[in-house]
Amino acid sequence: MSQQKQSHPDANLHPEATGLAKETVEVAHASEEPLKLYAGWFCPFVQRSWLVLEEKKIPYQYIEVNPYHKPDSLMRLNPRGLVPTLQYEGKPLYExxxxxxxxxxxxxxxAPHLLPKDPYDRARTRIWTDFVTSRVIPSFHRFLQWQPMDDNEGLENARQEFLGFLKEFTSEMDAGGPFFMGSEPSLIDFVIAPWAVRLWVFDHYKGGLGVPEEGQGGEDEEVWKRWRKWLSAIQNRESVKATTSETEHYLPIYQRYADNVAQSELAKATRSGRGVP
Ligand SMILES: N[C@@H](CCC(=O)N[C@@H](CS)C(=O)NCC(=O)O)C(=O)O
Incomplete structure (x- = not known):
C-alpha cells in the first residue's frame, strides 16, 4: 500500500509554497490553531478557501500535504484524499x-462579508459558482489537456469553448464593477480567481488564450473590456498575491497536464469526460 502511495506519478512536486505564499504560510500561519487548513500550495481548489481565510483574516494553521502521497493525516479527515480539507474544532470538512x-x-x-445578504443575490452567487465548477473548470482542463497539439481544429474548438464560458460569466457581471457584484469583492470572485490567475498556462503551453487585445474584440469588445477590468482587480488583490507561489514551481505540474499525462483525479476525469472530482 505504502509502495503504491509513493509511486503516484504526479507526487514529485515542489514540496512547499514559495514567493509571497511562503511568507503567508511560514510567517503568519505556521503556529497551532484550532482551525487547520490541509493544503497543497499549488492547488487552485485550495486557493479558493485559502483566499476566503485571508480575506476575512480568520486565524488558521496552514498544513502542507502532498495529496498524491495521500498521507494518513489527510485520509483520516477526508476519505476522498483531496485538498483542501479543513479541520474545525477537531472535525473534518472538505469540498x-x-x-x-x-x-x-x-x-x-x-468582515468582509462575501455572501450577499439579499436572498436573490445569494442564489445568484450559487448559480455562478456552480457555473464555474461545472463548466469553466472542466473546459479549462479540456483546453489545457488538449492533445495532439498538431490537431489545430480540435485545439481551436477547445479554446473557443473555454472563451465562450468566460464571456458568459463576464456578461453576468455588474456593469460598473470592478468585481462581479460591484465595487466590493464577493464569494463568486474568489471561486473563479484561482483559474483566472493561472490563464498564463494557455500562453505557455497551448499557443495563446485567445482573449482579444484592447480594441480588437469586434462585437465582443465590451465584454472583453469588462473581463480585463475584473481580471486586473483580481490580480491586484492582496489575498490573491499572498496565496500565489513562484511561477517556476507550477511549471512542471502544468506541463504534465498540457502533455495530457497527469494522473490526478481531475486529469483523469477530464480525459473520461467527467466533471470536477
Ligand atoms: N472537488 C474538490 C476538488 C479538489 C481537488 O481535486 N484537489 C486536488 C489538488 S488541486 C487533489 O487533492 N488531488 C489529489 C488527487 O487527484 O489524487 C474541491 O473542490 O475541493
Whole structure:
C-alpha cells in the first residue's frame, strides 16, 4: 500500500509554497490553531478557501500535504484524499465551495462579508459558482489537456469553448464593477480567481488564450473590456498575491497536464469526460 502511495506519478512536486505564499504560510500561519487548513500550495481548489481565510483574516494553521502521497493525516479527515480539507474544532470538512460558504457562516464577525445578504443575490452567487465548477473548470482542463497539439481544429474548438464560458460569466457581471457584484469583492470572485490567475498556462503551453487585445474584440469588445477590468482587480488583490507561489514551481505540474499525462483525479476525469472530482 505504502509502495503504491509513493509511486503516484504526479507526487514529485515542489514540496512547499514559495514567493509571497511562503511568507503567508511560514510567517503568519505556521503556529497551532484550532482551525487547520490541509493544503497543497499549488492547488487552485485550495486557493479558493485559502483566499476566503485571508480575506476575512480568520486565524488558521496552514498544513502542507502532498495529496498524491495521500498521507494518513489527510485520509483520516477526508476519505476522498483531496485538498483542501479543513479541520474545525477537531472535525473534518472538505469540498472547496462548501468550505468557502462554511467560513462565511462560521465566522460571522469577520468582515468582509462575501455572501450577499439579499436572498436573490445569494442564489445568484450559487448559480455562478456552480457555473464555474461545472463548466469553466472542466473546459479549462479540456483546453489545457488538449492533445495532439498538431490537431489545430480540435485545439481551436477547445479554446473557443473555454472563451465562450468566460464571456458568459463576464456578461453576468455588474456593469460598473470592478468585481462581479460591484465595487466590493464577493464569494463568486474568489471561486473563479484561482483559474483566472493561472490563464498564463494557455500562453505557455497551448499557443495563446485567445482573449482579444484592447480594441480588437469586434462585437465582443465590451465584454472583453469588462473581463480585463475584473481580471486586473483580481490580480491586484492582496489575498490573491499572498496565496500565489513562484511561477517556476507550477511549471512542471502544468506541463504534465498540457502533455495530457497527469494522473490526478481531475486529469483523469477530464480525459473520461467527467466533471470536477
Ligand atoms: N472537488 C474538490 C476538488 C479538489 C481537488 O481535486 N484537489 C486536488 C489538488 S488541486 C487533489 O487533492 N488531488 C489529489 C488527487 O487527484 O489524487 C474541491 O473542490 O475541493
Amino acid at each position: 472547496s465551495t462548501v468550505l468557502c460558504e462554511f467560513l462565511e457562516d462560521a465566522y460571522p464577525d469577520h
